[in-house]
Amino acid sequence: MIRMRRVTKVYKGNVYALEDVTVDIERGEFAFLVGPSGSGKSTFIKLLIKEEEPTGGQIYIADTNINQLRKWKVPYLRRKIGCVFQDFKLLPHKTVYQNVAYAMEVTGKSHRIAEQQVPEVLKLVGLGHKLESFPDELSGGEQQRVAIARAFINRPPILLADEPTGNVDPSLADGVVRLLEKINDSGTTVIMATHDKQIVNTFRKRVIAMENGRIIRDQDRGVYGYE
Amino acid sequence: MNKITYFASETWASLRKNLILAVAAIAVVAVSLGILALVVMGWNMFSNMIKSAERKVGEIDVYLSDLTMEEERQAIEAYLVSIPEVDPLQVTYKDKETALQEFKERFKDQPELWEYLTENPLPNSYELSTKDPKDVGVVVGEISNNAPYRERIEDIKSASGAIEKLENIFDKFRQIGIIGVIALAIISILLVSVTIQVAIFARRREIGIMKLVGATNWFIRWPFLLEGVFEGLLGSIVAILVSWAVKVWILDKLIDNLQFLRLSLSSSLLWVLFPCMIVGGIIIGALGSAYALGRFLEV
Ligand SMILES: Nc1ncnc2c1ncn2[C@@H]1O[C@H](COP(=O)(O)OP(=O)(O)O)[C@@H](O)[C@H]1O
Numbered sequence: 001m002i003r004m005r006r007v008t009k010v011y012k013g014n015v016y017a018l019e020d021v022t023v024d025i026e027r028g029e030f031a032f033l034v035g036p037s038g039s040g041k042s043t044f045i046k047l048l049i050k051e052e053e054p055t056g057g058q059i060y061i062a063d064t065n066i067n068q069l070r071k072w073k074v075p076y077l078r079r080k081i082g083c084v085f086q087d088f089k090l091l092p093h094k095t096v097y098q099n100v101a102y103a104m105e106v107t108g109k110s111h112r113i114a115e116q117q118v119p120e121v122l123k124l125v126g127l128g129h130k131l132e133s134f135p136d137e138l139s140g141g142e143q144q145r146v147a148i149a150r151a152f153i154n155r156p157p158i159l160l161a162d163e164p165t166g167n168v169d170p171s172l173a174d175g176v177v178r179l180l181e182k183i184n185d186s187g188t189t190v191i192m193a194t195h196d197k198q199i200v201n202t203f204r205k206r207v208i209a210m211e212n213g214r215i216i217r218d219q220d221r222g223v224y225g226y227e
Numbered sequence: 228m229n230k231i232t233y234f235a236s237e238t239w240a241s242l243r244k245n246l247i248l249a250v251a252a253i254a255v256v257a258v259s260l261g262i263l264a265l266v267v268m269g270w271n272m273f274s275n276m277i278k279s280a281e282r283k284v285g286e287i288d289v290y291l292s293d294l295t296m297e298e299e300r301q302a303i304e305a306y307l308v309s310i311p312e313v314d315p316l317q318v319t320y321k322d323k324e325t326a327l328q329e330f331k332e333r334f335k336d337q338p339e340l341w342e343y344l345t346e347n348p349l350p351n352s353y354e355l356s357t358k359d360p361k362d363v364g365v366v367v368g369e370i371s372n373n374a375p376y377r378e379r380i381e382d383i384k385s386a387s388g389a390i391e392k393l394e395n396i397f398d399k400f401r402q403i404g405i406i407g408v409i410a411l412a413i414i415s416i417l418l419v420s421v422t423i424q425v426a427i428f429a430r431r432r433e434i435g436i437m438k439l440v441g442a443t444n445w446f447i448r449w450p451f452l453l454e455g456v457f458e459g460l461l462g463s464i465v466a467i468l469v470s471w472a473v474k475v476w477i478l479d480k481l482i483d484n485l486q487f488l489r490l491s492l493s494s495s496l497l498w499v500l501f502p503c504m505i506v507g508g509i510i511i512g513a514l515g516s517a518y519a520l521g522r523f524l525e526v
């Protein structure tokens with residue numbers, strides 16, 4: 001599903017965010033991308049959705065080399081990849097329903113389809129009763145569930161989550177990851193960047209550990225493993 | 228339909244948010260198109276006035292004595308046609324009967340001018356045009372010095388210096404008007420683009436999220452483009468209303484009260500001018516938003 005070959009990303013000021021990263025992530029996998037802050041996790045994710053361009057190396061998604069992807073095709077790539085972020089990125093003046101329906105409207109789907117599917121997906125994330133609430137009326141955990149619903153509404157084959165539990169109360173963080181697990185069970189490939197040791201150790205998934213832009217460890221059913 | 232309502236509501240919401248700027252942009256679009264309308268209407272009135280003037284710039288009338296014999300007339304005609312500065316196809320003979328007919332026609336509202344005539348006081352004449360209006364003086368001099376049967380030529384008249392001066396002044400007026408309109412159009416484009424930039428800035432978070440969930444560039448751009456076009460359109464409508472008012476309350480009054488100037492405004496002009504203003508407003512709006520989108524919306 002996702003293949004990186006000797007990928008390097010150098011930011012302005014000669015900052016090596018990724019260095020010689022080679023990794024394969026198969027369809028249907030669930031992988032934690034772990035490492036201390038500044039180790040290159042967010043850059044890894046930004047490269048996959050072409051928010052940043054790699055300085056060197058090749059990235060393939062579903063056998064398409066996305067380095068060579070035409071600019072106008074990038075939106076269609078992003079429709080195949082759901083994204084969840086630490087800061088939720090919800091629109092404050094739209095309701096929960098509207099925030100999720102938005103992701104469908106943007107891809108040109110009709111209101112009728114949205115009216116059918118949005119409540120369904122919100123029920124799946126446990127917010128079937130909060131359709132008309134606004135984001136600031138929800139807890140962090142609930143907001144992140146809305147963001148996950150939005151990322152999942154178009155049934156993307158890949159879901160990327162960058163520190164999704166970072167702004168969520170620790171007691172609710174498990175629930176967020178369990179939701180991602182549920183989405184993974186439906187066949188979606190999930191990559192979750194995190195430096196939450198407790199979560200990684202609880203869920204025991206594949207762990208890709210990074211340090212200073214390099215992959216230093218890659219193990220199935222792994223643990224967080226930093227001091 | 229779905230998409231149209233979506234774009235329309237996004238456009239409206241955005242317009243309302245930066246109302247002051249939008250009003251300023253609409254006003255400047257209206258001013259530039261309004262000045263365009265004034266220049267065009269003024270120019271039309273003036274050229275109609277010039278057209279109705281007795282002699283136009285570049286035209287010369289040569290009046291012959293009633294004593295002129297036929298072969299003398301032919302010699303004079305041959306001479307006139309042969310002057311190099313004269314357009315040989317524009318040398319026409321007008322006999323005194325035709326001249327009187329035209330006179331009556333022209334002053335049909337003032338029959339006291341011709342009703343009591345017992346004989347035709349108007350002479351036979353030649354009307355000729357120079358190839359280049361600036362050669363009028365040369366040709367007049369040439370005729371009065373070198374024409375055959377000079378004694379048969381009673382008078383030579385050309386457009387008065389006043390008309391020539393007026394025409395020059397109006398040419399300047401038109402040039403300044405056009406430059407002014409272009410300058411104002413550029414300012415309006417920039418102002419529309421500022422409002423769109425502000426709108427883009429106000430919605431940058433939303434734009435980021437739209438990109439994230441896979442909105443195409445055009446899906447993101449459309450509401451902004453529409454917003455600019457809408458501002459341009461509104462400006463042009465304001466300009467049309469104002470120019471219509473100026474026409475009805477000022478120009479028409481002027482035409483009525485200054486009849487001796489023979490002012491008039493071609494009625495078909497407005498049917499061309501107003502649609503052009505609408506198109507102009509739309510183009511200004513589209514260019515303004517396109518400029519803002521090109522510079523400030525990295526998609
Ligand atoms: N836009 C940027 N410009 C310059 N340096 C950046 C930029 N984004 C990230 N970096 C740097 O790249 C490195 C990796 O950052 P990041 O991928 O955000 O790591 P993580 O998500 O693991 O904290 C850090 O040293 C960070 O300062």
Ligand SMILES: [Mg+2]
Nearest residue numbers: 041042043162
């Ligand atoms: Mg990060």
